[in-house]
Amino acid sequence: MNDEAGLRAPRKAVEIKGVSKVFGTYQALKPVSFDIYDNEFFTLLGPSGCGKTTLLRMIAGFEQPTTGQIFLHGSNIQGLPPHKRRVNTVFQSYALFPHMSVEQNIGFGLENLGWSKDRRDARVADMLRLVHMEAFAGRKPQQLSGGQRQRVALARALAPEPEVLLLDEPLSALDLKLRQAMRDELRILQRKTGITFVFVTHDQEEALDLSDRICVLGDGEIQQLGTPAAIYEEPSNRFVADFIGETNFLDAEVIAVNGEQATVTTQLGMTLTASHKKAVAGQKAFMSIRPEKISLPAQANPIAVDGTIMGTNYLGGYTYYLVETGGTTLRISKRNSVSRGQMFEIGQSVKVGFAAESVRILGA
Amino acid sequence: MKPSARKPNWNVLGLLPAHLIMVLTLIIPIGIIIVVSFSTRGPYGGFEYVFTTAPYKQLLFNEGWTGELEFNPQYLIVVARTLVLSAVTTSICLLLSFPVAYFIALRRPTIKVLLIYLVTLPFWVSMIVRVYSWIIILGKDGVIEKTLRGVGLVDNMGSLLFGNTAMLVGLVYSYIPLMILPIFASIEKLDPALIEASHDLYGNRLITLRRVILPLTRPGMIAGAILVFVPSLGAVLEPTLLGGGKTMMMGNLIQLQFGGARNWPLGAAIAIVLMAAVMIFLVFQGLRSMRIEGLERAS
Numbered sequence: 001m002n003d004e005a006g007l008r009a010p011r012k013a014v015e016i017k018g019v020s021k022v023f024g025t026y027q028a029l030k031p032v033s034f035d036i037y038d039n040e041f042f043t044l045l046g047p048s049g050c051g052k053t054t055l056l057r058m059i060a061g062f063e064q065p066t067t068g069q070i071f072l073h074g075s076n077i078q079g080l081p082p083h084k085r086r087v088n089t090v091f092q093s094y095a096l097f098p099h100m101s102v103e104q105n106i107g108f109g110l111e112n113l114g115w116s117k118d119r120r121d122a123r124v125a126d127m128l129r130l131v132h133m134e135a136f137a138g139r140k141p142q143q144l145s146g147g148q149r150q151r152v153a154l155a156r157a158l159a160p161e162p163e164v165l166l167l168d169e170p171l172s173a174l175d176l177k178l179r180q181a182m183r184d185e186l187r188i189l190q191r192k193t194g195i196t197f198v199f200v201t202h203d204q205e206e207a208l209d210l211s212d213r214i215c216v217l218g219d220g221e222i223q224q225l226g227t228p229a230a231i232y233e234e235p236s237n238r239f240v241a242d243f244i245g246e247t248n249f250l251d252a253e254v255i256a257v258n259g260e261q262a263t264v265t266t267q268l269g270m271t272l273t274a275s276h277k278k279a280v281a282g283q284k285a286f287m288s289i290r291p292e293k294i295s296l297p298a299q300a301n302p303i304a305v306d307g308t309i310m311g312t313n314y315l316g317g318y319t320y321y322l323v324e325t326g327g328t329t330l331r332i333s334k335r336n337s338v339s340r341g342q343m344f345e346i347g348q349s350v351k352v353g354f355a356a357e358s359v360r361i362l363g364a
Numbered sequence: 365m366k367p368s369a370r371k372p373n374w375n376v377l378g379l380l381p382a383h384l385i386m387v388l389t390l391i392i393p394i395g396i397i398i399v400v401s402f403s404t405r406g407p408y409g410g411f412e413y414v415f416t417t418a419p420y421k422q423l424l425f426n427e428g429w430t431g432e433l434e435f436n437p438q439y440l441i442v443v444a445r446t447l448v449l450s451a452v453t454t455s456i457c458l459l460l461s462f463p464v465a466y467f468i469a470l471r472r473p474t475i476k477v478l479l480i481y482l483v484t485l486p487f488w489v490s491m492i493v494r495v496y497s498w499i500i501i502l503g504k505d506g507v508i509e510k511t512l513r514g515v516g517l518v519d520n521m522g523s524l525l526f527g528n529t530a531m532l533v534g535l536v537y538s539y540i541p542l543m544i545l546p547i548f549a550s551i552e553k554l555d556p557a558l559i560e561a562s563h564d565l566y567g568n569r570l571i572t573l574r575r576v577i578l579p580l581t582r583p584g585m586i587a588g589a590i591l592v593f594v595p596s597l598g599a600v601l602e603p604t605l606l607g608g609g610k611t612m613m614m615g616n617l618i619q620l621q622f623g624g625a626r627n628w629p630l631g632a633a634i635a636i637v638l639m640a641a642v643m644i645f646l647v648f649q650g651l652r653s654m655r656i657e658g659l660e661r662a663s
Contacts, residue, residue: 062560082563089564095557099579108575109565160566 010037012074013164013196014059019068021054028054030221031067036164036198041190043199045207046217047243052200055217056166059198061085073163083112088157089166092173094149096141102128102152103137109160127155130189147178154186158193167199171206183209204244208232216240236277238362241288248294248330252287252361254279262361267328268305272356278363286362291333293358296321296344301353309348319343323352394639401632409626419633439617443637446614449528450596453535457543457592458585460536465547465584466577469554480548483541491538495601498534499525502606526608534602539595543588550584551577583653590649594642614638 014036021029029051036042044052057063059070061082069078077085088109096105106127110120128134131151141149150170157165167186171179187210190197201207207214208228216223216231216239223243224236235241238249252264255271262276266287279285298304307325314336321332321344332352344350404414418427424440425433468479486494501507502525554577562572600615607613612620614634621631 060560060564062563081568082560083566083568087564089561091557091561093555093557095555095561097558097561097576097580108562108567112566112568112571156565 010040012036013038013040013072014198015071015074016055016059017069017071019055019058019065019070021051021058021063022066027220032217032222033068034215034222034225036196038196039194041187041197041199041210041212043201043207043211043214044217045201045204045214045244046223047202050217051220052202052217053168056089056168056198056200059164060087060089060166086160086163087166088160088162089168090153090157090170092169094141094153094170094173096149096152096156098141101138101140102133102144105141105152106156106159109156113160123159127159130158130192131155131185146174147182150174150182151185154189158189158195162195164196164198167197169201170199171201172203179206186210208244216243218243233360234275234277235288235360235362238286238288238364241286241360241362245290246331246333247288247290250287250289250328252285254281254283254285254361254363257281264361268326270303270305272303272359274356274359274361276361276363279361280363284364286364288360288362289330289354289358291320291331292335294330294332294352294354296323296332296334296350296352298351298353302355304351304353307350307352309344309346309350311346312344314343323350325352397632397635400628401636403629403632405627405629409628411628416629419627419629422630423633423637439634442612442614442617443641445528445611446597446638447641449532449535449613450593450599452532453539453596454543454589454593456532456536457540458589461540461543461547461588462581462585465544465551468544468548469551480545483544486541491601492605495534495538495605498530498537498606502530502533525606527611528607530606531602531611531613534606535596535599538599538602539592542591542595546587546591547581547584550581550587554580586649586653590646593645597638597642597645 012035016035017033018031019029019033020027020031032055044055046052054063058065059072061077061080061084064079069076071077072085072087097108100108103124106124107120110123115123124137125134128137131154133148133151133155136144136148136152141152144152150173153170170186171182174182183206186197186199199207199210208231211228213225213227214231215225218239224231224240226234231240231244235244241247242249250267252266254262254264254276256263257276257279258273260275261273262279262285263271263273264279264285264287265271274287276285295301305325307323307330309321310324310329311322313320317336318333319336321334323330323332330352399413400411401419402415402417403411404416404418406412421427421433422439424435426436428434464483468476468483471479499506503509504525506525558576558580559572562576567575598615599613600619603611603613603616604619607616614637618631618634618638621627621634625631
């Protein structure tokens, strides 16, 4: 893409307009609207049953929306069967054709699009190179490992140069080590091909790692849509704060709301002013603080409280401490930057501290 | 690990009862039939242990009173009819069964169980009764003829009964469940994501059927074809009841030789020929599927 194009407003690849889905009497997805931009790595994130896969299947054309419309690069694809939509899917189970070789699998879409044999062969070779599977062209899917099948599924879906690539939890069948490696490859593939990726996952870490933007879905509706940092640092409700990463929730009472800032008295006994969402003066709220944002022991932190170590979980790079402070237990993570020498022991009295900027107030 | 040569292999001994049953119920009876087929016909039925190849010659030739052999296609026609009718039966069953099996496989689980039960329902009724019912349907003044005459489509049509068509109808009717069930099983095993993947990769319904569904359900179709073709070859009831006395298949020809014709050696010889035909078919099918597997492994 040249600079001129980059200066313009990003082009909309997919527009979701008031799309909802009802299965029988079960509302899988309440009406949602949002746009996915060209060349974006966009993630639909949520727990199982939140409607993310249903949404993906509606973009692919396997399900029809109960209400609303979907646009693909400006044209309404409502009612178009899957084989007439220029989108391709990487299935959770990969769904490679077991009776076809790797080459035939990758060439299948191209053949159906009517590409000539020469053009097809060249494209298949390119794709094999892209996913580092040149040596396996003649193999059958059942002769491949999980990671290799994954690559073939990616190559097969990318080969016809779809306008949008849909990925339905593609990494969930892989083991941890491989999942990590495939994440990097997915990111590289997306940059290399410049194709818009719509990625469905329930793994928040995966979503944070890969995405340009994340749409957090819960209970069939959008909970928050934004960049990974915005979603992690400024969750818009308790669901998002809880689902993305780890956090400590403390009860709070809202005293005053002043624009972006809310003043609350917390369970820990102090009064503080922090950024908020939907806090209403005089009402109950939650205060959320991430485990890594609490200092142990308290440094020059503006807010500090006394506590007792109740438990320790050593996790190599990090140690998690459970610290009891005035009627509540805080989960605190501490980087093991020196060695194990600095560890705290159970029963030890400590002082923990944090900054008000690290706190997020969420209306109940 | 290599099995030690010194230690006796007790596994073989464990299988002894099974081997015993096989020998008693399969090998010995076939041996007897082979012996009978090379024996001389007894004067009042039965047979005498005098070696002769006459029964096999009789399949192809008439022996004139001077002893010269004269070609007689009579039995060959029966063999040919049996092969053709069985092949056509298998083809018709295949064509009819696939859509039926596909339809059933896509229903809700409760409906599916009910439909499968309905497919197997005829097996609960005696085969004779079921085949006999076709006489009522196809016969003179039967359901079909009366209906066609009633609406004025035909004035006077020949009997549908007693002939190749009636036998074909009976065979297809009798054996079609044996085709539906294995095809149903293979369609049910098919991962729906594969069909979605085909549509996703720009395959329309026809392409998806031809390139994905049919190749992946072929094992079910092959199994069904064997299950229909083999019993069709040996069918007795259908040719007896629906073929009339003259259009015979091998099954009722054998029955006739052991019964009314009192020519046991000829009956045994026909039975051996029938068995050979079945075995050739099965070996051919076996080789074919081995070749397909081999190709798949090699590529």
